[in-house]
Amino acid sequence: MGDLIQHLREGLPANAVLTDPDVTASYANDMASFCAAGAPAAVVLPRTTEQVQHVMRTATALRVPVVPQGARTGLSGAANATDGCIVLSLVKMDRILEIDPAERIAVVEPGVVNAVLSRAVAEHGLYYPPDPSSWEQCTIGGNIGTASGGLCCVKYGVTAEYVLGLDVVLADGRLLTTGRRTAKGVAGYDLTRLFVGSEGSLGVVVRAVLALKPAPPRQLALAAEFPSAAAACEAVRRIMADGHAPSLLELMDRTTLRAVNSLADMGLPETTAALLLAAFDTPDPAPHLAAVGELCTAAGATEVVPADSPAESELLLHARRMALPALEALRPATMIDDVCVPRSRLADLIDGTAAIADKHALTIGVCAHAGDGNTHPVVCFDPADEDEARRARESFDEIMALGLELGGTITGEHGVGLLKKDWLAREAGPVAMEMQRGIKAVFDPLGLLNPGKVL
Template sequence: MTVSVGSPLLADLSEALPAAALSTDDAELDRHSRDSAPFSAAGRPAVVVRPETVDQVRHVMRTARAHGVPVVPQGARTGLAGAANAVDGCVVLSMVRMNRVLEIDAANRLVRCEPGVVTADLAAAVAGHGLCYPPDPASWESCTIGGNIATGAGGLCCVKYGVTADYVLGLTVVLADGELLTVGRRTVKGVAGYDLTRLFVGSEGTLGVIVEATLALRPPRPPALALLARFASASDAGEAAGAIVRAGHVPSALELLDRTTTRAVAALGHPLLAGDAAATLIAASDAPDAAEAVREMARLCREAGALAVTAASGEEETRQVLDARRLVLPALSAQAVTMPGDVTAFIEDVAVPRSRLAALVDRIERIAGEYGLYISTVGHAGDGNLHPTVVFDRSDPSAVRRAREAYDAIMAAGLELGGTITGEHGVGTLKRDWLARELSPRALRLHRDLKRLLDPEGLLNPGKVLA
C-alpha cells in the first residue's frame, strides 16, 4: 500500500498530529519494516508515526480503526522474534519519542515512565536517587522499556533479580479502539481482581499499546565478585551449575559458554581461556559474604570436575572474569569474518528446567555436527535459558536450509526436555508454529479468544504470536 500526500489515511492522521510525527519517506519505511529477527517475514508500512503524547496514540488507533488499517507498535527494534516487523500497508507506531521519566518515588521504590525510555537511561536516572532498576537485557543500552515489557525481556541478572515482568507494577494501555485502560497498582501488594497487568506483559503489542509503565525499584546492587571455571565438557559445566543451585547459592550471574564459544573468546586473547577446555562457567555473587560464596562455588566447580578455576578477589579480577562473557558477541563477529560467503547469525532462545541444561547443551552440539553448522551456545545457566547462535552463509541455499532445520531441531529438543520455545525473546512471527506445538489446544483457543476480545478486528500487530 502506497500512501500519497493527499490520501484519506494521511489526511485524517494529520488532523491531530504534527507534520514531523508522520513519515512516508522510502528510507524511513525501509528502516522501520523489521526488527532484528532472522527468518521472519516483514512487510512494507504505509506510514511511520512517532507520537509524543497519549492523546496522539489514541488518535492513531482510532484513525487506523476507521480506515481498517493495521497498526504495528515499535520500540528500538532490537527484538529477535519478529514481533515488531511491519505488515504491508500498516501504520508503524514508533514509540521512541515518548521517552520521559515521569516520576521517581524513592519512598515507595517505584518509577513511572513512558515506553520509549531506553533501559540504560532509566537505570541511570533512578541510580541518581540511590535506587536500582535491575533488569539488564543484552541490548539494554539501546532497547526501550516498552519493548522490554511487550516481549517480556530478561537479562544476565535474572537468576537472582528476576525478569522485566517481575518489576511491572502497573501499565497504562491504549486499546485497539483507542480507549485508555489503566491496570495494576502502586502498592507493594495487591490482589484485587484478575492480574490484567501480566496479561499485557509479554503480549508483544497484540492486545494494546503501552503508553506508561509503573515499575518497582530496589536498593543499589552491591559490588560483586566472580569466578571462571573451565571444564572438559559442557555437561560437566552444566552439572556444576546445578550443584551451585542445589547448594542454595543465589548467584547474581551464572553463565555458561560451550566449547565453540569458549574457543572463540579464547581466540580474541582472553587470558583466562588460554589452553585446552571445552566449556566455561562464569558465576558471580553480590551477597554480603560474596568472598565466601565465591569460594564455595569454586569448590563445587572443582568437585564437578573443573580443569581450572579462577576466583576473583577484587574488582579488577572480577572485571576480567566478566569480560569473558561480554566478549561473546565480538568473538563470534571475529569468527564470522573468517568464513566465506555472506555470513550472518541468529541468536536463538530456548529454556529447559535447570536439571536438563547439560542435556540440552549436548543435544545442541550434536545438532551442529548433524547439520554441519557453526553453532555457539551461551546462556543463563542459573535459569536454564540458552542462546544457541547459528552462524551461516545466507548466500548459500544449502546453508540457509540447514540453518532452518537446525533451528527446528533445537526447538524440538527444548520441548522434549520439558522446556519452552522462548525464555525471554518472545514468539513474534518466528515461533508462531512452535507456540502451537507447546500449548495445549485448549490453551491456544483461550489465547485466540483473548485476542478477539481485545482486538475484534485483528488490527493490532496482526500475524504475531498467533497464526
C-alpha cells in the first residue's frame, strides 16, 4: 500500500489522495441495500484528465482495482468499493466547459450535477431533459454510467439519447475520444453508446458532449384517481395508444399515497387505489389535458382534477418526487426495485407486487414512470430484523422474476451493479453474456475497472 500511495502522490496534489480509514470508509458504498462494500486503500479526487490518466497508469502498473464514482446516489451497488481498491471520485471535475446555443450542445466534466447543468442551459433558452429523481445531487458522469432516466423520459427519452461524444480514460491510461459534436454522425461502431450504461467497467468518462433541446413551455398537469391499479393502467394504455405525447405520465399506488401524506400532509386521496399524473408542455396544453381527462374517465377514473396553473402543477409533481423519501420514512431501510415491463402488462406487475407484499407481510409501495412501463417497487424493511431482511430480499427477487415473466427487464434506469448481476445473466442469456465479457476483456484485459460489477 505504501508504494501505491507514493505513486499516486507523484502525479496528484497532496489533498487529492485520501487515506484516513474513517474518511475512505465514507466513500465505500452507494445507496443500494444488500450490496457488500470493501475497504478502499485510497480515495482519489482528481481535477483534470491528466490526473485521471496518472491514476489509471498507476493502477495498471501495480495491478490495483479502480472503482469510479460520482455522487454515490446509485441504487445498484455499482459504486461500492472493493477491498484494497482505489476509489476514483470524479466529483471535483465539475466544470461546464461550453454551452453552444447554435449547435445545441453542452460540453461538461463528469462531476457536474444534473440540476446545475439544467439551470445553466436554461439561461440560454435550452433544456437538458434527463431528470433522475436525485437530480439535485446526482452527477452527469453517474447518469452516463447508469444510463439513467427520469420523469420526462416518456416524451424526451433517456440519457443515452443525449450523449453525443465522450472523452474516456481507458484502463491503461490512454485517452479515447468517441462520437462527435455534430447533430448527425454514423462513422464506425457507436463506441459512445457502448460506454453509456457500462457503470465504469470499461473506462472512466472525463468529458461529455451532450445534446440539448429548446426549452419547452412550462407544463400543466392533471391528477386522476382510480379505484384499482388495473383501471389506472388501462388509462395509460389508452393515452399512449391514442397518440398523445405527455411530458410526464406517473403513477402512485395506495401505499405510496399514504406514505406521502404521512410525511408531508399533502392531502392526497388515501382511499383511492392509484393516482395517475399526466402533464403536457405544449404551447396550449389545455386541449391535451381535456382529452386525457376524458380517456381517464372512460377507463374508470373516479375523479379527474386538472391544474389551473404551472404552480399548481408543480405541487402535484412535488407529491410524486416525495414518493421515495416518504416510503423511506416508513421503515429503517428500503430496497428499491427497477423493473420495466410492456405498458400492457403494467397492471399485472403492480398487482403481482401487492400479492408478493402480502405473501411476505411487508410494506411495498409502487411508484412508476407509467408512460414507459418503468416501475419502482420500494420494499420497506428493518435490516436489524434478520427474518424481515430475509423476506425483503426474497420479495425483491420475486418482483424481478415477475418482471421477466411479463416480458420486461430487470432494470429500466438504475443499472445492474452488484445487486442484479445474477439476474442479468438470466435476462440476457449465455450468448449475450459471452459477447459482453468479450467486450470487457478488450477494454479492460486485467479486470481492474470496477471489478465484480455488471458481469
